[in-house]
Amino acid sequence: MKKIINLLVLIVVSNVAYSATVYDTLHINKVSYQIGGVFGYTFQACVFNSSEVFNVQNEIIEINEGDILELHIINHDTLNHTFTIDNVVESNNVILPFDGANDFTLSFNSIGAYRFYSDVFYGKHLGASSLIMYGYEDYPRYYWNMFEQSDTLSNEIAALTTTEIPFDYQPDIFTINMKVHPDLENDPRAKIIQNVGDTIYIVVANSGKMLHVLHFHGYHVEIIDASLTPMYNGWIKDSFPIVQGEVVLVRLVPHQEGIYPVHEHNLINITTNGVYPGGMLNLIEIQP
């Protein structure tokens, strides 16, 4: 009898955990930002942060499978924004400027990665885009949010002097999580440090304005879910595209130790302001 009671208690506790409500707050901040060290330059950035103190890296939210997310969003910008998740939250909401706020209750039907963004031109094209990871809580998870920018264009967008991407768009800085090589080595969300045989999940998002292609050295990965190119689901690849607005979830089970680059294979993207190496060049470190 005692054993049965214990089991029931365990089931109740696990069910409570399964249906937890998670509360989080995001702050929309927009500033001028210097990136890329001596080879970089200043550009305009708009991001979702965990506080009203600007951090160039967008906040990433992780919740467990079954959790409900109560999200409070405060807009510190001087312009309207939205909070949009494709197929989950439509763009017809408005978060008013000057500390206006909205609340969102989010539940997800399937485990995976969801990209959220501000669906106004000056939001998404200045970098206001990040990820919610729903599930996979028992595994190490990494996030590579790819975003390229032109400093000239970013100034024009922020000044509201343009409302479209020019046909001859020529980005000069290429970031992952708003960082460039070698600064990416200091981003624990980006640089993978794991062991041989581990099961690792990596979310790759394209929040930029152009096609990106990622190439893994040393390993192949299994594509679990490519949100806009589902043909790739289940393929084992070392190079794969992430089209504009797409989120691709991949699984890596490293078979060998070593330090290997992972980088954009359209190689203009592994430069910073025209200087190599830089940009979208990341590292994987696999220990025995």
Add this chain to the structure above:
Amino acid sequence: MKIIVLSLVSILSCVAYGQNVQTINLVTQMVQTLVLDDGSTTQFWGYGLIKPNGAYQASIPGPILNINKGDSVYINMYNDSPENHTIHLHGLDVNQANDGVGATSFTVATQDTATYAFIADHEGIFLYHCHVLTTLHLTMGMYGMIVVNNSPNSNLIFDNGPSFTNEYRFLTSDMDRTWNDNTLSIPALFKFKANYFMVNGKSGNQLYNHAQSHVESYVGDTTVLRLGSMAYAKTRYIFPSELNAKVYMSDGRILANAFETDTLIVNSGERFTVVLIPDSNINGEIIVEYYEARNNNLEHTNMIKLNGEASINEAEVGLFDVYPNPANNQITFKTLSLGSTIQIFDLYGRFITSIFVNEISTIIDVTDYVNGIYILKYQDKTLKIVKQ
């Protein structure tokens, strides 16, 4: 000394596990001459095979390296150039020491020789390229294809997979000619703008008329195409539907869901194995398109002649001639058979324009055409024309 130690470790590990031993001797050279489609020349850097007599000559792309699954492979690279280079074995998942990235493995200095060693665990298509100042060195021409065959004794694509009767390899790449013309004055690297799109190092008529680049695939054949891309862009193949193209492998792995398609996108660094089983003997072309990655604009188109021995174009020489093709602004149409009407349609069969021919030479203005492929009809003959 570090290079020698790393190489020895790799060699010993390969000897322990590999089956057959393949040794390949490569050279790297700079300031080589490339003849372009328009007859002009520029310079390139590249890889070449060192022949048994010691002779070598770099090419663009580099030589295709043919090996077999299970082989222990040793690539000896002699650097006959004034700068450091490496070989990155793209997709072969080699150990760190042999990965060809200077910061994490080693570089090969001027007039030095080093060995890259690995075991070819998987059949399929792989690539190799220099990984020193990669954005520049690769587009200058330092790349090539590696084909790992399933077995030296079979023509299977993979174990229990389809067999093939003939095989073709196509590697796409691009070039910003201003870089090749003056390597001492390279602009900021993000300014790369391709003005040449190449298939196996050739473009335009140079490719179309190159007999070794023609695909011969008739009823009864099972033709395998091994496709890879080193272009800084999206490339797209368009296969005539009669070929019944089916994709079986990508990046050296078997696809769980092989699929039939008339079009196939190959992005930078990707590889695909495609099987053609024609249901009729057709003439024409396999179209290869180049889309600029920054705006997804179709900027270049190449054509691989299909069944060129009985090419529709050669059959039509007596009726009319069209040039240039591809064209930017205008096409000259020449014929001795006057009194009929040229009709132009898009690929969806939509009528674009018609021009009555009453002179030997007729100018077709395509300035306002959207970049892409069009069908030109004259009397009972048709021809694909390309606006770019």
